[in-house]
Amino acid sequence: MNAHPDGGRSGNALGAGDIPQMNWDQTGPEMKMVRDALFRHVGKPVRRKEDHRLLTGKGRFTDDFLLEGQTYAAIVRSEHPHARIISISADAALAAPGVLEVLTGADMVQDGIGPLAHNPLPSTKFDMKLCAPGGGIPFVGEHHALAIDKVRHVGEAVAVVVAETPGQAADAAELVEVEYEALPHVVDSAQAAAQGAPVIWDEVPGNVFVESSFGDWDATERAFATAAHTVEADFHVSRVTAVTIEPRAAVAQYDPETGRYELFAGSGGAVKHKGELARCFGIDANRIRVHSYDVGGNFGARNRVYPEFALVMWAARRTGRPVKFTATRSEAFLTDYQGRDLRTKVALALDADGKFLAMRADNLSNVGAFCVSLSPLSKGAGLITGSYDIPVAALRARAVFTNTMCTQAYRSSGRPEVTYAIERLVELAARKLGVDPLELRRKNLVHPEQMPYRNAVGQYYDSGEYEQNMDRALELFDWDGFAARKDEASQRGKLLGRGFANYVESSIGSPKERAEIEVFDDGRIEVVIGTQPSGQGHETSFAQVVADMLQVPVERVFIIIGDTDVVSVGGGSHSGRSMRHAGTVMAMASAELLALARGHAAEMLETAADELAYADGVFHQRGTNRSVSLQDLAARLADPLRVVTDNEMHTPVFPNGAAICEVEIDPNTFHVAITRYVSVDDVGRCINPMIVHGQTHGGIAQGVGQAMWELCAIDHDSGQPIAGSFMDYGMPRTDNMPFFISEIAEVISPTNPLGVKAGGEGGTTPALATVTLAVLDALAGMGVEDIAMPLTPQAVWQAVQDAANTQAKK
């Protein structure tokens, strides 16, 4: 990488005055009580309240909703990566049995429906700010629910057919004739950013629509110029897709009398979807009601509005009938928002003793045909230096349009990418210097006494004991026993390898959250919250928190989510924000509720509020036997015993940890088996260890999946996605995963009242690096130095052949 494109301007994400609040300062007497009251349920493996419902078929997934008179939508999709639409003929489709409506982009324009309102720029106070090349707000491309003049990726929706049955809709969709004029296409980010590439948006002639610089470029250049050692590398963190077990679906109806739309669509946050759909339709948000209850997997793919959500709403209005769309698995592979696809060039400067001096990075994110989210680029930008104390760094972050499906934040958005880069770079440096990679890491880790630690691109790590995580992971893995295991494996003719990675990640997310807590006269306590679980167990862990704060049994607390007529504000679930944001606002709301209840109790008992003691859901007047419970209060008050509390919290937290993978490779078949996996994760306060472990296990599987099998393969010549089914898209399964050894490290975060960081994504973040490094370690004796994901037998075989050929030439 060369000098800074703007000639050495240095800029940071944060101004000098923007130091995040590191000490939660809201400490009224009620809040103190709430904090002191914790830990009757919190920290215990309370069994999931939702499981009985889910396991007995009582879940409410989108496709379970059957509206009266419901019709079905099928989508006509582009088979070209880039083409002008010449004409669309719907006559034959309209004449087909059962067809009610065929709608195109032209109809959509005529009906005044605008583009999807994605708002892709991360915008909280501590997000890394991204701008257009030369400054200003980036052009993000209008993402219409149906293509209007041209298609920009294979699978883009071109027309929607509505019919009485799903089969009739699908059959009729085949009859819609679309005439295209194919245009030159580009699917690879580096090619799209190069001179002379086909132009995807006329407004952005070079396809690069974001270019921002971070860090201190001059100091970095000076450090590199005088460093004893430098290493550099070039990585592509491949494109994958979420493969949610429940395909995306939506069903909508329209009431012409009230002018109100009602949409059932599982997502990562109904409130956000309601607001964005209102902008898309150009109507007031209260004319849309969104339901999102049980969701069969999200991982980021469901956080953004899908074109079909707008299409079923619009078609319901046009036809006067409810309209449902349920994606096939093929459609999911083709058009679920995808993840990763980052190219990164990284370089590290070290002094003669192996102390890190400076880092350079040049990151290029492939956003696809429309910019749905810049979260992956932004999140990764803040963490390029990883867990290490690197005094200065310089980063160029760019995003580029290509003729591919849009990418979006996916399971630990942006962090596995940069963790992969820094951990592989550190390993290369150790090899170059001839030192133990673990000792090199140790020498450069950020230490607890440096916390809060400001990294070289301006992010403040809140807390963590990185070296302890490392030591604990090594111990759990039996690092020292590796030599014996390797010998044993080699006697069986197998190659054993191990890969270690430290990680630190950030959890920022939408800053606003609201909690409503109401006590009912039957003792039931309802908590309305705007996060959206998709398997994380919020109904249990949130109830644990509120139960402890209000000192009531967890069985009496119920979490209400998913109906925007009930839940008015909420940031949804993404970026590991839910427990922290919901926990904080629930703590505040609990404190407010207790303060309110105390006032009422004092009135009722005709005493002063400070004469009351509170324990186990009951106010007692000190020195007497007079008391009143929350339930009694709720029964006797004229007004509901209810509080609504809002909170806005920008301060990020930085979950961290260490992970180690061991692999065994068969040198005859080049099959890679994962034989051991250890993860130590500092999640801050852990509310429910059983749920956190489960989330970590899933997270590991997703990271290992990308390293080993998963790939959204795209043929560069034709621009066609070629992994459109489970035949070609490999998945982690029970038979190709070992039992994981995971351990939770609780270093309490000072940034929020519960001390929560985040859990789950920590399983994914280091896994790309640990698996790749383990395979490289196993193949080290064969001269293999680099290998790209996924690590399929063919890829391993090819790497071994290439290494043999290179050695033969020498």
Next chain:
Amino acid sequence: MEMTGEHVIPAPRDKVWEMLNDPAVLRACIPGCTELEGSPEQGFTATVKQSIGPVKATFKGEVTLSDLNPPESYTISGSGKGGVAGFAKGGADIRLSDAEQGTRLRYDVRAQVGGKLAQLGSRLVDSTAKRLAGQFFSNLEDHALSRHEAGTVNATAARPAEDTRQAPASAGSVAARPRMLILLAATAVLIVGLLFAFNS
């Protein structure tokens, strides 16, 4: 994607050329072919019904022809559409040469596929293409042999149960309108060729 192959047909070169120009023969030999029709003025289409793994579709192909050099070589180019199954476009060079036991037919196909065929078929098309190619040439061989024995064209011999309709152009018009028939042949060969080529 590219694919090259060759096959020896047990017949002299001019006979093979003739067979390739006979719509009835081609319709009978192309696996799943239900129609071959058109005119030199309006262009030519052929329809082939095939399933490749999970993708079942009716392919309609349209071709043009160039570099005609009978009875040695020609180049075909065009496209095939399979509805939601996707599309194929590209071309093929066909070359005939004398071989010991007959005529060597060599084909070089360059094609691109899109849509479901690319997304779903990539693992299955290889075997499907090989199967189709095998069927096509084995049918052609049967025709060559039956011709050799009977001294006449028997277009329905290979697949009597499936193909009982008359060809749009009779054997008599083959000689009269060679260009049209070459186009028909090309259409058929291209469709088969494109199906062959789905694998890469």
